[in-house]
Amino acid sequence: MFKILTLECIFVLRLLFGSLMDATISDSFRQFIRSRYGRNVADLLARDDLGDVGSYGGGDHVAGQKTSKYPVIFVHGMLTSAGTTQTMASFFQSSGGYSEEELYATTFGPRGSLVISGAMDCQYSQTIRYMIIAVSEYTNSPVNVIAYSMGVPVSRKAILGGNCVEGGDLGRGTLTQYVNTFLGVAGPNNGALGCSLPLASFLTTCNSINGLRCGSAFLSDINSRQHYEGQYVYAIQSTGDITVGTTVCGAQTSVIPGANYILTFEGLSHIQVCTLTGEQQFNLVTKHSVN
Template sequence: MFVFFLPLLFPPALSTISKPFRQFVHDRFGLGVADLLAREDLGEVGSYGGGEHLAGEKTDNLPVIFVHRLLTGASSTRPIAAFFMSAGGYTDEELYATTYGPRGTLLWTAAMECQFAQALRYFIIAVSQFTDSQVNVIAYSLGVPIVRKAMLGGGCVDGGDLGHGSLTRYVNTFLAVAGPNRGVLSCSLPLSQLRTACNPINGLRCNSRFLNDINSRKHYEAQIVYVIQSTGDLTVGNLVCGVQTTAVPGADYTLTFEGLTHLQVITLTVQQQFKLISQHIAN
């Protein structure tokens, strides 16, 4: 059964991350990180989560962090968060998202930048510490390889360092939905490497230094790793350089749909996403 929810189903009172959560981040990591995660420069669509939760207290459900598609934003995941609220009894104290990177620019001008991974790494640690628990993470499309780098840590191929050690202990379950972990098929076309998104350093050309880095180890993302993919995803492709690009090395379970497009596998599998995260079942 496929379920699609429109943004109108999300509660109308939109806001960025809550004041208690923002204050916690400010106290723990400083003003710069608080601004980075709140993304108030984007208005109410820049981030969400936290509610009136008291720092250090556990929530009824493990918090869920949604990692949006590159160049969209935190608000694009609100319809999925709405389903978690209506179907699973989650509250705004348990559902989180931040906007990493710019919004609305051309996809071909974007790469897997270290600063994007750094923001997500801060966010995962902050939510975990704010709720004194592990978190669950669902990532979509190009958000998948970026957050995998955030989880892996270490040096960035484009310069910078995320700090030592993976975030495995912070994350209970990681769900990767339609993520180009081995590259994007169109980046294999002649002269595609001239595009920023397909550059051989931190681009989505197969065997780029970035992709080789995040695939150099297995099962570092979380205690449990799931994948949702589709044979009809022509946006990222299926086989890229002979490997299923949406697969995550060492995943515990992969749910494959037939014929869904890239956008459909993200928006029409909300029920399956919920069950995998909250119940660890696929159907």
């Protein structure tokens, strides 16, 4: 069911909306990353292997100059890519006056493919961690992060840093100082409802180490501290979300512990709460208000 709904979301977005964004990160942003962090990191964030859906952002910005707005980094979910967040980025352009210098995304996941499992590998969070640091330093500004579905826990771990539960290390210290506002939309922060079903523990997505099973080592890690995701932390959820669920193991799964504000919609599906709440997403990260 999760795959069907997510694929439907991709189809609808690509069918109804054109992109105002350039394909892949700009040459100037790519060169900045390469000179600062090396070619491997530049390739990791550009995701040329995925073509025009692999990444975007940077425009003609001069590295080190401060942007007029806090740049926004969009983080996709399972079975999707940076390209599927272009609709929301285009909304920020048309409605909020954002430029390509202020809108960014990359694709986390295996080279040459999309994330097809809910197991949240260390490399996924490492990719987003690199992106947050690179955009912040490139624009000389704190960033805003809007993450969707599985991208929410992946991004929270990217900001938290430290050891990965399956091995590996993201580096010491949180990235709290890099993030002005963090917004998690329909994130399985306490696990996905389907992973509570009998025999679900045999699925990679629902494994007890870095999977979406409630109480997994990964989810316990990111929920062990509060309000590290940014100066302002918000979450959006819906009572009609049957993909990640609403209440999982006794907790509202899309709620981020310690968040400044939780916005709850009635009856919206997982797809709808991600794609039909653009105005509220925009207002939360730019005005710290839903109106």
